Ligand SMILES: O=C(O)CCC(=O)C(=O)O
């Protein structure tokens with residue numbers, strides 16, 4: 199077993215277990231009914247899918263989808279381009295290294311809860327430029343733009359990323375429509391939040407790790423946005439905290455499936471009907487692993503709060519409203535400043551019962 203930098207070593211409580219429990223229970227949902235021409239004229243065709251999505255969002259906060267309509271050549275292209283990019287020498291990748299000023303691009307010092315993640319990433323904004331608050335300070339009304347930074351090599355990288363993101367956007371918005379229906383709301387209930395969206399995409403590369411029992415590819419965390427659409431390769435490593443008993447459950451890679459999870463914003467909109475669930479990624483000592491996370495996020499000026507339709511006198515709002523842009527920039531800042539404080543979380547906006 200090799201030595202690793204202590205910055206990567208997880209607290210004993212957070213270290214991965216060496217035996218793996220596979221997720222029999224994570225629902226696999228066949229989306230073919232929504233992609234059939236009948237679904238336009240016959241809403242009944244999608245009722246079953248809507249029910250399955252509702253129960254997966256309640257029971258797990260996670261599910262996988264197949265027959266999702268995403269063009270697979272777009273996925274193959276971005277996977278190939280990502281392998282070529284991350285195989286470049288470090289000094290080449292660091293030409294587009296993220297910092298406090300340019301928050302997008304390549305990064306190799308990611309931390310989750312102040313422990314280093316065993317991974318390299320490439321971050322991009324899907325809508326460019328992304329309009330965001332200049333600082334997390336609530337009094338500061340200044341806005342700024344985030345621009346993408348593209349590597350010179352491989353030359354096809356940018357197009358592969360952009361075309362893939364466009365393809366996933368269709369799926370992500372369709373899923374938000376189905377989620378709305380599953381909450382008894384009109385299909386377009388969430389649409390307005392995604393005009394001027396701050397959606398991001400992260401290409402993750404997890405190199406082989408000499409001490410996979412001490413480190414994590416990404417430590418336990420919840421996604422802040424509305425919903426994440428994750429493509430993971432055949433190596434596997436994603437684990438989800440099971441709601442019923444807190445056990446870490448491996449999400450078995452399923453060929454051509456996407457893993458979908460509820461983000462914090464959707465938890466708040468649903469007033470806790472759905473939950474954003476903790477997840478993490480294990481690494482291994484032999485194989486490289488790649489994943490691509492598309493995080494659908496609202497416009498920076500969205501005020502996130504429980505939807506009126508889902509609250510009543512008997513079931514009052516569980517959260518006070520918060521501004522999405524300030525929440526997101528606060529998280530980015532703690533990342534760079536390496537502040538020894540907990541990241542901002544939705545429980546900070548929770549109203550006492
Ligand atoms: O790579 C994975 O399986 C998980 C990545 C993830 O959770 C994230 O990027 O937010």
Ligand SMILES: [Fe+2]
Pocket residue numbers: 419420421477491
């Ligand atoms: Fe995540």
